[in-house]
Amino acid sequence: MKFSDEIIEFLNDFKFSNGLSVPISKINDELISRKELILRIIKNKRVIHLGCCDHIPLIKDKIKVNSWIHKQITEKSKYCLGIDINKDAINYVRSEFKYKNIIYGDITNNKKITEIEGEKFDIMVMGEILEHIDNPVLFLNKIRDNYKTNISQILITVPNAFSYRNIKNLKKNFEQINSDHRYWFTPYTLAKIAIRAGYQISEFFFVDELQNKTGRKAKILVIPYIQRKLTYYKIRKYPAFRTNLVMIINL
Numbered sequence: 001m002k003f004s005d006e007i008i009e010f011l012n013d014f015k016f017s018n019g020l021s022v023p024i025s026k027i028n029d030e031l032i033s034r035k036e037l038i039l040r041i042i043k044n045k046r047v048i049h050l051g052c053c054d055h056i057p058l059i060k061d062k063i064k065v066n067s068w069i070h071k072q073i074t075e076k077s078k079y080c081l082g083i084d085i086n087k088d089a090i091n092y093v094r095s096e097f098k099y100k101n102i103i104y105g106d107i108t109n110n111k112k113i114t115e116i117e118g119e120k121f122d123i124m125v126m127g128e129i130l131e132h133i134d135n136p137v138l139f140l141n142k143i144r145d146n147y148k149t150n151i152s153q154i155l156i157t158v159p160n161a162f163s164y165r166n167i168k169n170l171k172k173n174f175e176q177i178n179s180d181h182r183y184w185f186t187p188y189t190l191a192k193i194a195i196r197a198g199y200q201i202s203e204f205f206f207v208d209e210l211q212n213k214t215g216r217k218a219k220i221l222v223i224p225y226i227q228r229k230l231t232y233y234k235i236r237k238y239p240a241f242r243t244n245l246v247m248i249i250n251l
């Protein structure tokens with residue numbers, strides 16, 4: 001999906017509205033998971049995988065079932081450089097699983113990371129990171145200032161504020177959230193942050209982490225099965241109800 005030229009004018013502050021209506025496609029487009037979309041986009045590309053390690057207790061089990069995203073990006077891409085600030089996780093992965101394409105680095109430090117400097121990368125994958133950052137505009141701006149000659153695009157994934165799960169929780173008068181998150185995002189607010197940081201918006205997608213669990217296998221109880229089918233129908237018909245937002249931005 002892409003923003004119209006009119007919405008781009010508002011995103012760039014050429015126009016202002018106190019009640020802007022931002023169209024969201026109702027097209028019954030492909031229902032795909034966040035991971036599947038990432039792997040499709042990065043295929044045969046030179047990739048930087050930011051925040052690549054995951055929590056140490058989870059890595060071993062994910063590798064066993066082939067669900068560790070850094071392993072999958074490494075296998076699908078032309079070349080993948082993983083960057084993380086968790087030294088313990090980096091050492092664990094390098095020693096236990098012999099992954100050598102993971103390094104320690106602060107992507108916002110004014111001193112460039114040696115392995116990036118002088119190189120060209122097609123895309124940086126920034127999965128589920130921005131919602132943990134105190135100042136996302138400053139964070140993205142520092143990356144652009146440091147690496148605008150080294151990286152062509154950034155793929156950002158964040159939780160979707162409009163998700164059907166959130167709406168159901170609100171009907172029960174509570175919010176369910178990772179306690180370290182600072183923000184919920186919509187297509188417009190994420191794009192506004194990126195543009196404020198000096199980027200251009202390429203396109204965005206709604207993806208769903210529940211899609212492989214919904215509407216596939218019936219359980220014994222009829223009501224839960226009907227509820228799952230109804231959820232599946234809604235997230236198929238209305239993409240904005242899906243759990244996550246993916247946006248590709250150009251440096």
